[in-house]
Each structure stands twice: as C-alpha cells, then as structure tokens.
Amino acid sequence: MDIELIKSLSKYPFASNVELYDSTELKQNKTCKEKCKEKDCLNLLDSDQNKSEYICSKGYNNILIIVDDIKFILNGLIYKDNKTIPLGRKDVRKEHIVNKTDVFIFISKIEEIEKHLVNRINENTEKNFSMFHDFKTSMSIFYSCTQDIINKLPGNSFLEKLENSDDAYKDLYNSLDLITSQLGMIDVIINPRSISFGTKRSINMYRLFEKIKILFGHLSTKKQDINIKLSSEVYVNDCLCYESIEFIPLILLDNALKYSVPGSDIEIKFEHHYGVLKVIVKNIGPLVSDEDAPYIFDKFYRSEAGKKFSKEGIGMGLWIAQEILKAHNSELHYHKNPNSIGSNGLNIFEFELPI
Structure with a gap:
C-alpha cells in the first residue's frame, strides 16, 4: 500500500x-x-x-x-x-x-484492505510466473544436453574438457548455467517462504561470487567492456546458510552490471570483523538519490534514474536479496561515495554474515 x-x-x-x-x-x-x-x-x-x-x-x-x-x-x-x-x-x-473506537475501526479496515491487496498481488504473481516453470524445465533439458556434448570432448574431467574447448562452447555453457540460476529465483518470487526451505549448510561466499563472476565474464566484457574484480585480503571462512544464499552473488553482480558505465570496474571485496564476514560490492554508475534510497529494496521499485540508464529489470532483484538476507538475520545496505559529483558515481552494497 x-x-x-x-x-x-x-x-x-x-x-x-x-x-x-x-x-x-x-x-x-x-x-x-x-x-x-x-x-x-x-x-x-x-x-x-x-x-x-x-x-x-x-x-x-x-x-x-x-x-x-x-x-x-x-x-x-x-x-x-x-x-x-x-x-x-x-x-x-x-x-x-x-471517538478512539472509530479510529481503531478505521485502522482495522486499512489492515484488512492491505491483506486483500497482498493476497491479490500474490495470486497474480503466481499466475504470471507459473508459465516460466515449463520454460525452466525446457532450459534444464537444454542445459543437460550441453553438458553431454562437452562430456564427449577430449579430457579427463568435465572442467578440463570445458577449459580446453572452443570459446563458443564455454560461452554457451556459461550462458545456460547463468540462465538456469536466474530461473531458480522464480520459486522465491512465487513463494518467498522457500528462502528458508531445507537445512543450513556450510557455504563459501568467495567461491559463490567466483562462480558467478565466471558466468557473467563473457557478458561483462562483450557488452560493456566491464571488468569484474574479486579480491580478499583474508582467507574467507564458510558461513552456515540456506541454499537460497546462492542467489545473492547472482543478484548483486547482475545489478552492478546493469547499472555500470561502460569501461568501468566492479569490485567485490571480503573482510573479517570479529567472527563476521563482510561482503562489499562496488560499481560506477547512476547514483541512487536520497529520496529513492529508502525504497530501492521494495518489491517492483525502480528509480527514474535507473529506468533511464537501463531498460532491463522489473525491480525484484534487490527485494529478493533483502528477503534472503533477512532470513539469515542480516541486511543489505546501500550507500554512495559522498564525494561523487554528477549523476554517476561510486555505488556500494554490503552485507554481513556470521562465520
């Protein structure tokens, strides 16, 4: 509302x-x-x-x-x-x-209207995204067939075969891997409770970001000549997380690529602070205004500056990321370089997870 x-x-x-x-x-x-x-x-x-x-x-x-x-x-x-x-x-x-009683009756009506709106939105979301389940199944078959083709190439392991294959094979495999990962978020959109499904397990955030960096690699260089830099001054320990945490690198890197100026760098850094892992993602692109900043994690929200810079997206990514991190007793924060001048500048997203 x-x-x-x-x-x-x-x-x-x-x-x-x-x-x-x-x-x-x-x-x-x-x-x-x-x-x-x-x-x-x-x-x-x-x-x-x-x-x-x-x-x-x-x-x-x-x-x-x-x-x-x-x-x-x-x-x-x-x-x-x-x-x-x-x-x-x-x-x-x-x-x-x-009458105070009338005020509370009015508040109850507002709350009932809100519940009705949420139910209608959820119903429409489920209807609109249900068609993607068939597409998701088809893409899984396509992805599996591509793996079979690469497995027939020379080499002792799948990774060796992929590494020694033609660039076209690598781009095809990485693209399908990326699309398959993105389609996995449909389940979260339809049923946000699925974020906490399953049991927590040890997951290494550095390796997750490294994997997504590779998947985005060909897109970042071919489309916009953007370089993704992944670095850590410390050994990154595992964090105990739900499987949904795997969407965080995908969302943050996709968001950074979408809103980065051509020829710039995206930096991903890891820090340790008293048993907590801090992940920082920086990019150069359109700055979020002070007026828009409180709403960028709202479902379907896109700022006017963001719409002008990129036609891609429907304003779901950062909302999903925030919901996933909330399930891990964490939160995604945004801030910009206060010294930035003009419409473009340094954007910084960061979050923390217990090691």
Whole structure:
C-alpha cells in the first residue's frame, strides 16, 4: 500500500516522512499545518510498534499505523477524553474531536484492505510466473544436453574438457548455467517462504561470487567492456546458510552490471570483523538519490534514474536479496561515495554474515 492509496482511503488527516496530508473527509488540523514548528508527532516514525500513541507538544492525539512497511501517523486528532488541549481550542477544532473506537475501526479496515491487496498481488504473481516453470524445465533439458556434448570432448574431467574447448562452447555453457540460476529465483518470487526451505549448510561466499563472476565474464566484457574484480585480503571462512544464499552473488553482480558505465570496474571485496564476514560490492554508475534510497529494496521499485540508464529489470532483484538476507538475520545496505559529483558515481552494497 503506497501513500497515494492511503490518501484516497484515509478518513483522518495523516503524516508520513515529513509531509502532512489531508484526508478525503477532513483537512489537516490548522495548528499542525500552520502553527506547529516542532512537528514532534513525526517522532512516532522511529517506532516499530503498530498503533503506538503519542500526545504532541500541542496536546493533540497521534497514532502510528504500519502497513506493508509503510509508516504513517494519524495526526492532530482530539480524543473525547483528551484533557491536554484548552477548551477554547477544542471549540474551534470540533471536527477533529473523534471517538478512539472509530479510529481503531478505521485502522482495522486499512489492515484488512492491505491483506486483500497482498493476497491479490500474490495470486497474480503466481499466475504470471507459473508459465516460466515449463520454460525452466525446457532450459534444464537444454542445459543437460550441453553438458553431454562437452562430456564427449577430449579430457579427463568435465572442467578440463570445458577449459580446453572452443570459446563458443564455454560461452554457451556459461550462458545456460547463468540462465538456469536466474530461473531458480522464480520459486522465491512465487513463494518467498522457500528462502528458508531445507537445512543450513556450510557455504563459501568467495567461491559463490567466483562462480558467478565466471558466468557473467563473457557478458561483462562483450557488452560493456566491464571488468569484474574479486579480491580478499583474508582467507574467507564458510558461513552456515540456506541454499537460497546462492542467489545473492547472482543478484548483486547482475545489478552492478546493469547499472555500470561502460569501461568501468566492479569490485567485490571480503573482510573479517570479529567472527563476521563482510561482503562489499562496488560499481560506477547512476547514483541512487536520497529520496529513492529508502525504497530501492521494495518489491517492483525502480528509480527514474535507473529506468533511464537501463531498460532491463522489473525491480525484484534487490527485494529478493533483502528477503534472503533477512532470513539469515542480516541486511543489505546501500550507500554512495559522498564525494561523487554528477549523476554517476561510486555505488556500494554490503552485507554481513556470521562465520
């Protein structure tokens, strides 16, 4: 549920971020809109507790609502038992005097609408992506046939046969390996709970990134002359992870390639900090604005700058990556080089996993 939809549904005026919005039935309280400099009601946005309440410096009642990670505050209200507002001010703010019970009924309706929207989105997602299951099966057969062809080439092992084969074979095999890996994310899109399926096992993040670097190698050099650099000043220990962690290198490198300027480098670095592995991915490309930064991990979100730079993508990759890392009690963070000038600059994504 986004702010525009909340505006069309809300029975009460509300605040989100630093903006105050009128509702469909009631304008913002004049005190809040014109006379309040503190705007201390916005402190509620720091809370993660749905329905948190607060009486502001002007004496009004405010309540926080959280739906689908969107936070907004019903602000400038006067509950009938409110004794913090002078009677004279109440007399000229009669339309803002409300029953607390009605407010909670309204919140319940918003929550029900949100549940309905989520269910409809999930149903449509499943319908739209179900066709890819057949394509995924066909691609697996194609991939298996390519492996059979390479296995018939001279050599003692599959890797030796592949390494000694013609570049066309290598590009074909790596492309199919990459596509097969990407199609695996369909299951996560349709059923995010699959992120935590199976049992955790020891996985080496360096080797995962190394594999995906090889798969992307021919694309990065042929399409945009981009060099992928993988380095570590320390030995990278294994991390205990679900199998879904294997999508993280795929998503981050795909994102970096998609939004890198031609002729630049993508750098992947590994660091150890007190039993924690830190992974850092850097690229030169369009910078994420301060306004867009809070939303880049939202499902289907693409910034205007990103759309102008690349037509590829639907805004799912970073959302999937964030959901996978949350299942591992971690989080993906973005920041940019503060010294960058202009629309392009250094973008940095990083996350940590316990060793």
